Amino acid sequence: MQRAFLAVIMVGLLCSTLSFFVVLNKLSFMGAGISHAMLGGIAAGVLLGVNPLYTGAVSAVFIALLIGYISKQGKMQEDTAIGILFATGMALGITLISFKEGYYPELFSLLFGNVLAVSAADLWFLVTVLIIVLLFVSIFFKELLAISFDEELARANGLPVAFLYMGLLVSLSLTVVASVMVVGVVLASALLVIPAAAGYRLSKNYRFMLFFSIIIGVTSGIAGLVFSFNYDVPSGASIVLCSATVFFVSLIASLTVQRR
Amino acid sequence: MQQVAAALSVDDVSVSYNGMAVLEKISFAAAPGQLTGIIGPNGAGKSTLLKAIMGLVNVDCGSVRILGLAVDKVRPKIAYLPQKNTFDTDFPISVEGVVMTGRYPHLGWCALPGEKDRRIVEECLHKVSMLQLRKRQIGQLSGGEQQRVLLARALAQEAELFFLDEPFAGIDLVSESVIMGILKELRSEGKTIFAVHHDLSKTEGYFDTLILMNKRIIAFGKTKEVFRARYLQETYQGSIAVINGYNELMVVNA
Numbered sequence: 001m002q003r004a005f006l007a008v009i010m011v012g013l014l015c016s017t018l019s020f021f022v023v024l025n026k027l028s029f030m031g032a033g034i035s036h037a038m039l040g041g042i043a044a045g046v047l048l049g050v051n052p053l054y055t056g057a058v059s060a061v062f063i064a065l066l067i068g069y070i071s072k073q074g075k076m077q078e079d080t081a082i083g084i085l086f087a088t089g090m091a092l093g094i095t096l097i098s099f100k101e102g103y104y105p106e107l108f109s110l111l112f113g114n115v116l117a118v119s120a121a122d123l124w125f126l127v128t129v130l131i132i133v134l135l136f137v138s139i140f141f142k143e144l145l146a147i148s149f150d151e152e153l154a155r156a157n158g159l160p161v162a163f164l165y166m167g168l169l170v171s172l173s174l175t176v177v178a179s180v181m182v183v184g185v186v187l188a189s190a191l192l193v194i195p196a197a198a199g200y201r202l203s204k205n206y207r208f209m210l211f212f213s214i215i216i217g218v219t220s221g222i223a224g225l226v227f228s229f230n231y232d233v234p235s236g237a238s239i240v241l242c243s244a245t246v247f248f249v250s251l252i253a254s255l256t257v258q259r260r
Numbered sequence: 261m262q263q264v265a266a267a268l269s270v271d272d273v274s275v276s277y278n279g280m281a282v283l284e285k286i287s288f289a290a291a292p293g294q295l296t297g298i299i300g301p302n303g304a305g306k307s308t309l310l311k312a313i314m315g316l317v318n319v320d321c322g323s324v325r326i327l328g329l330a331v332d333k334v335r336p337k338i339a340y341l342p343q344k345n346t347f348d349t350d351f352p353i354s355v356e357g358v359v360m361t362g363r364y365p366h367l368g369w370c371a372l373p374g375e376k377d378r379r380i381v382e383e384c385l386h387k388v389s390m391l392q393l394r395k396r397q398i399g400q401l402s403g404g405e406q407q408r409v410l411l412a413r414a415l416a417q418e419a420e421l422f423f424l425d426e427p428f429a430g431i432d433l434v435s436e437s438v439i440m441g442i443l444k445e446l447r448s449e450g451k452t453i454f455a456v457h458h459d460l461s462k463t464e465g466y467f468d469t470l471i472l473m474n475k476r477i478i479a480f481g482k483t484k485e486v487f488r489a490r491y492l493q494e495t496y497q498g499s500i501a502v503i504n505g506y507n508e509l510m511v512v513n514a
Contacts, residue, residue, distance in 0.1 A: 024351065139370050146361050150347040156314050157365045157417070158335030204397040206352045 008221040016195035016217025023196035033082035035188035039093025060173035113184030113236030183236035201250040267292035267452040273322030297467035336365040339414035349399035356394040362416035384412040404435025424455040
């Protein structure tokens, strides 16, 4: 139980911080693509008896960099590349996991998350990812903001755009892995979009947007977990529904303010 | 044109997109302290020339030197204003936040803007008469106001060379006159400015030097020497008519 709370808080912090850049850079589909495509990597871990988080992380980073490379080369549209890898990774995952006997319960928790099954090793993995991603974002915050605002201007100013973009994709893929731990492959992208989307509704200033995003990400995670305990509903779905509720409240609040 | 120390030298630069030539063997050397207009019809490669100079597109061959050095060595000293709306106008950033991004090339990793940077941002916003709107979200401004903010951003960069892509396209007259006033002020401070421009009626009053181009350089030199019907006819290839031979009144069907 304590582990579940710790995991939810860390994942909330991680996802909401990254969601800020996901929303600003319009990477929502990328997040969904990586989370689904990494099922192949996760399933390989389950089959080989290795912690699926590790194999999942490796496959997520690989997929993100592959999509980034393909789209930056201009040989294929980014959404086309995501669309192909999305389904291929998912199909590979389902095929691999079907080789394991009694795979259905395991597949269910991979698809929809099971934060109560988080182990001590998983928590350490989360701490490591949290440190790596937050360090990257803190060191390069203003540069990441500049490339998010106008990539061409940032390139003209001599910022290392390719390095920053790839760094952002690696951070995104590690964050997707963390999100999968809590809400599963299918719902992972929700935590990478909803907090910042709600934050954006509440403020058109990036500092406040980031602040609201983090508050919303962490509190809706905790609220969702409490709700799932009290009403015995799946934790992943409960957390996503809590975040979505906050988003719709923010949307209504912002529309009401605009009308006045 | 004989140059002693060129602010910008472009040597034999060619660019193509998917095998189609966009720029063909462009060469010129520009002296510092000049306000240069880049003139040509649609599709003449004017924007591509700016991007090739800035290293934003791959060149097939040729080289560019700015202040005698490769572009990557002098990036903090060169400011670029792309054609407007290359950014998302819904981006959650204020007017002063946009101008502050112009200070980033001078700040190290992890460094946050300090008092000096904030003062420079304020001064630059004052110069473009946008100080009173500094807290507004960028998308809440008109096209001309956004262009003034982008110019303030370039000023905040404290650059030596300025490259502006159609700075007057689709903006109000007040903004155009504010921007032109600042460009002339920059020139008098010894800065070197290049602006892609399409309105021939104002060309003579705006620029010291002109580059007339249509994939290749048609003419390059002092405005009074190259703003001539014969060069313009060659540049616009038949889509220009000389109505009055004496005053060389021209009509462009661009």
